[in-house]
Amino acid sequence: MERSFIEVQFPVSKLSKEAFKERKAGAGQTLTGLGKWWGRKPLVLVRALLFGLLLPATEKSKKDMKIFLKLMTMDEDGLKIRRKMGIPAKEAYEFATDEEKAKYFEVSDGDKIAYRKDLKKADRDFIQEKIFERMPYDKKLKFCKRPEEIENLPKSFWDEINEHLGTEAFSFSELVEQLGKKRFGEHPVVGDPFCGGGSIPFEAARLGFGVFASDLNPVAMLLTWAALNLLSLPEEKIKELKDFQKRIFEQADRIVTEWQIEHNSKGHRANAYLYCAEVTCPECGFKVPLLPSLVIGKNSKTIAKLKEVAPEKRFDIEIKMGAGQSELEKASKSGTVKDGYLICPHCKMETAISSIRGDKVVDGKTIWGLRRWGKHEFVPRPDDVFQERLYCIRYEDENGKRYYKAPDEEDLEREKKVAELLQQRFDEWQQKGYIPEDMIEEGEETSRLYRERGWAYWHQLFNPRQLLLHGLLMELIDKEAKTKEEKIVGLLGVNRCCDWNSKLSVWERVIENVKNTFLNQALNTLLNYGVRGFLSLKEIVLIPIRNILEIKKNYFLLNLNDARDVNYPCHIWITDPPYADAINYHELSEFFLAWDKKFLKEVFPDWYTDSKRALAVRGEAQVFKQTFSDILKNIVSAMPDNGYFVLMFTHQDSQVFADLTEILLSSGLLSVNAWSIATETEDNMSEGNFVQSTVCVVLKKIDRTQLEPVFIEELYPFGKEEVERQIKLMYELDRDESEPNFSPTDLELSGYYAALRVLTSCNLRATNQKIKDFLDSMREYASSYIVPEGLKYLGFDQDTIYDIWRKMDSYEKFYIRVLEFETRGERRIGAYQDAARSLGCTDYDQLFAIKKSNMARLKTASELGQELLDTKHAFSTTILRYCLLAVNNAIKKDQEINNTAEAVALSHEMLKTKLGTKYWNHKIKIETIFRYLARLERIDGMQHWQTDSKIASYLAERVANDKL
Numbered sequence: 001m002e003r004s005f006i007e008v009q010f011p012v013s014k015l016s017k018e019a020f021k022e023r024k025a026g027a028g029q030t031l032t033g034l035g036k037w038w039g040r041k042p043l044v045l046v047r048a049l050l051f052g053l054l055l056p057a058t059e060k061s062k063k064d065m066k067i068f069l070k071l072m073t074m075d076e077d078g079l080k081i082r083r084k085m086g087i088p089a090k091e092a093y094e095f096a097t098d099e100e101k102a103k104y105f106e107v108s109d110g111d112k113i114a115y116r117k118d119l120k121k122a123d124r125d126f127i128q129e130k131i132f133e134r135m136p137y138d139k140k141l142k143f144c145k146r147p148e149e150i151e152n153l154p155k156s157f158w159d160e161i162n163e164h165l166g167t168e169a170f171s172f173s174e175l176v177e178q179l180g181k182k183r184f185g186e187h188p189v190v191g192d193p194f195c196g197g198g199s200i201p202f203e204a205a206r207l208g209f210g211v212f213a214s215d216l217n218p219v220a221m222l223l224t225w226a227a228l229n230l231l232s233l234p235e236e237k238i239k240e241l242k243d244f245q246k247r248i249f250e251q252a253d254r255i256v257t258e259w260q261i262e263h264n265s266k267g268h269r270a271n272a273y274l275y276c277a278e279v280t281c282p283e284c285g286f287k288v289p290l291l292p293s294l295v296i297g298k299n300s301k302t303i304a305k306l307k308e309v310a311p312e313k314r315f316d317i318e319i320k321m322g323a324g325q326s327e328l329e330k331a332s333k334s335g336t337v338k339d340g341y342l343i344c345p346h347c348k349m350e351t352a353i354s355s356i357r358g359d360k361v362v363d364g365k366t367i368w369g370l371r372r373w374g375k376h377e378f379v380p381r382p383d384d385v386f387q388e389r390l391y392c393i394r395y396e397d398e399n400g401k402r403y404y405k406a407p408d409e410e411d412l413e414r415e416k417k418v419a420e421l422l423q424q425r426f427d428e429w430q431q432k433g434y435i436p437e438d439m440i441e442e443g444e445e446t447s448r449l450y451r452e453r454g455w456a457y458w459h460q461l462f463n464p465r466q467l468l469l470h471g472l473l474m475e476l477i478d479k480e481a482k483t484k485e486e487k488i489v490g491l492l493g494v495n496r497c498c499d500w501n502s503k504l505s506v507w508e509r510v511i512e513n514v515k516n517t518f519l520n521q522a523l524n525t526l527l528n529y530g531v532r533g534f535l536s537l538k539e540i541v542l543i544p545i546r547n548i549l550e551i552k553k554n555y556f557l558l559n560l561n562d563a564r565d566v567n568y569p570c571h572i573w574i575t576d577p578p579y580a581d582a583i584n585y586h587e588l589s590e591f592f593l594a595w596d597k598k599f600l601k602e603v604f605p606d607w608y609t610d611s612k613r614a615l616a617v618r619g620e621a622q623v624f625k626q627t628f629s630d631i632l633k634n635i636v637s638a639m640p641d642n643g644y645f646v647l648m649f650t651h652q653d654s655q656v657f658a659d660l661t662e663i664l665l666s667s668g669l670l671s672v673n674a675w676s677i678a679t680e681t682e683d684n685m686s687e688g689n690f691v692q693s694t695v696c697v698v699l700k701k702i703d704r705t706q707l708e709p710v711f712i713e714e715l716y717p718f719g720k721e722e723v724e725r726q727i728k729l730m731y732e733l734d735r736d737e738s739e740p741n742f743s744p745t746d747l748e749l750s751g752y753y754a755a756l757r758v759l760t761s762c763n764l765r766a767t768n769q770k771i772k773d774f775l776d777s778m779r780e781y782a783s784s785y786i787v788p789e790g791l792k793y794l795g796f797d798q799d800t801i802y803d804i805w806r807k808m809d810s811y812e813k814f815y816i817r818v819l820e821f822e823t824r825g826e827r828r829i830g831a832y833q834d835a836a837r838s839l840g841c842t843d844y845d846q847l848f849a850i851k852k853s854n855m856a857r858l859k860t861a862s863e864l865g866q867e868l869l870d871t872k873h874a875f876s877t878t879i880l881r882y883c884l885l886a887v888n889n890a891i892k893k894d895q896e897i898n899n900t901a902e903a904v905a906l907s908h909e910m911l912k913t914k915l916g917t918k919y920w921n922h923k924i925k926i927e928t929i930f931r932y933l934a935r936l937e938r939i940d941g942m943q944h945w946q947t948d949s950k951i952a953s954y955l956a957e958r959v960a961n962d963k964l
Helices: 012-024 043-054 061-071 076-082 089-093 098-104 121-134 137-141 155-165 172-184 199-207 218-230 235-259 325-332 353-357 409-432 447-453 464-480 484-500 534-541 590-603 621-637 654-667 712-734 744-760 768-785 789-793 798-807 810-823 829-838 879-897 900-915 917-921 923-934 943-961
Strands: 105-108 112-115 189-192 210-215 269-280 287-289 295-297 302-309 314-320 341-343 350-352 360-362 365-367 387-396 402-405 528-532 556-560 572-575 644-649 669-678 693-701 709-711 763-765 848-850
Touching (some): 012 043, 012 137, 043 172, 043 199, 043 644, 043 693, 061 155, 076 121, 089 121, 098 121, 155 172, 189 199, 199 210, 218 484, 269 534, 302 325, 341 353, 464 484, 528 534, 621 644, 621 654, 644 654, 709 712, 712 768, 744 768, 768 829, 810 829, 879 900
Parallel strands (some): 189 572
Antiparallel strands (some): 105 112, 269 387, 269 528, 341 350
């Protein structure tokens, strides 16, 4: 059977950059505007997977890649048609030749760069086109549309594509139809049994595939339904929906204005309210507002000041705008709560918040101290531990000028009015489903809500002002909506309000605005939070819908269903399952589901309206493996013999791969390749070894009953051969490429992928531990086999370099491997930690100058200084460590005597003394190390090596010329 393109090659580096660009678009991403879902995969990745599966792998692998990139508009010509904006003079100047700088640019005031004023438009367009061609791929993307924004390709593109593929297509849907029939004999259908936010079915439908989408969760299915049905509506229908949204918002705005709950006596309207929890200090009895920081706005230089009211044992909060720098710094350090402890401004005593809550341990079991709120409560009782306090309001005057102030008596009266208005409607709104009435079910995420704040019902995650505004919108939507599309678009708007306007919404002091609830994948209780004024909800309520999907209605089928029951006959399955409990979708989605039930029941009477927690696929080891194996078996049973299954997951741990291997072995699937694509931006990450890549495992059906049983010990030689074959192929595909597709991390991870292919091609007999050991061994072998690119161009023959690399100590390999990462702009600490793990290096913290998540780098020779010498650390006695020491000593000696040549000579002699006979036995290795370090100063982004590299070059020459 003819292999597909993705079985042989995939442009992972360029795809990672494209995915990064899509993620950085934030709310501008195509589906994000419909509502929140966790872990949506980039559309560009889905598109690439689908084309990768349909396109054949021919004997002309270079041409195959060229055609694939052309289809994705990721080749040079594609980037040109995607270019949507001019290149600013400052950025263009960086890539101009000296002659071009003089001809097209002018520099004033020392560093202000502009295009020449007398430059004609044609000349400016010409130089920008030349500059664009020179830019590296990721720089070009800054000025380009995303691939999904290109509706069709030029005829010249299709002519080249058709010639290579033997097709007659002039649109994506025509190509999908023709290639699908060539490969499967009929129009291809794509399935996703865990469709989540809808990325996979949406992009498949947009390209012209038939689509089957299923999920256990009603919120996921709502978002997928909206993606496929709302974004495929004709323009006139979309206009009607937009008019409906606008009409609802304007009606609600008139009512809010009539209520007089946001306007002060000057007619100024509030657009943000800041609230905090307040507790009584157990030491002195003062009521203390819980504020992690007293800074309110960094740009407006607004701070809060606590003023003690001793007779009443409380604090007034004063608001000051335009504070000085010293006041800002003091305010940032003067919070009343830190690291889970109340810091009382009156008595200065520190008390654990858990102690204030009354938590205690009895017979080894934690008894939580807070009472649970009742169903009809929406504010704390007077005797509750945590009270809630409005402490700052931001108003906007008639000229649009914003100002902060502490609430006065009028503001507090308006707060009372909000509570009264809500109380009048509360029971009716709960009965009609306009505001939630459901109890919060205990779980990994949800139990913290009652433990930490006493909240027992979903409506208690919203304060009275939020409940009143959201409930008003729900009431108006219910009264005004005439079609199911209007009800759904209205509901999606309210869901977005819930995300961006709850008691879990952070007040962001830098941008001075309220952030969304789900900044991460958790329900985080906050001690202070922001509430939006109604006008601030406008851009959230109005769902951005436009016609971007031309599909035939009979080309897709949506099914709210348990994945265990899915066996729809699809040619291609692509899915991102809830693997290893990374995200508790079933619990988090209940935050929205509590608001959605009324309209879901009306619009989709066949749907259930609970999260089906009991059926959710969990990551508890053996249970998960059995459940997921059953799901895959069921799906595979209905998949054609030449079908494909792409399994996405965001883990690079050998234990996860071992579990996956067992699942694949039991479900009749063979891994034919796997690719790792970076799919998250640093904005979504926290420090540490975080997940930033998505592994896409490409699978086919296999009947193992026809194969003889194999023990894993027999597979080690085959595994190493497969690793070597994979890496050689990747090197071959990247040959003569100025911007390689594969990073060192990709090459290293190929050890896992090659091992997965070997293991799943057999009727294997092995324990989970033995599978894990095999995977670890293959990754280590891949790491030892991969020679860093920088070592290959030092003037030595490749056999010598390969021999030197193979014989290096693991910490030497780690240090050089990570330096190689840095030269390619790879600064993710997770990538460095993966490299350490694969090389068996466990103690490497002291080698780092910076360990921040996306800014990591190693210490230079001079920064390392004398560290780790004369210790038990495995790196301390390596030849590389002594070479780094020689560089450092030469720099220090040069500073003392101001004679570089003499300093280098003295340091060289020191190195020979330290190494003794090792020096002559490893002379070529020492010269190689120095020459490698010497090249670093010539690489962009490695300026911190400049002085060290210069000295290394001098030492390399001394070693090269040294004779016995």
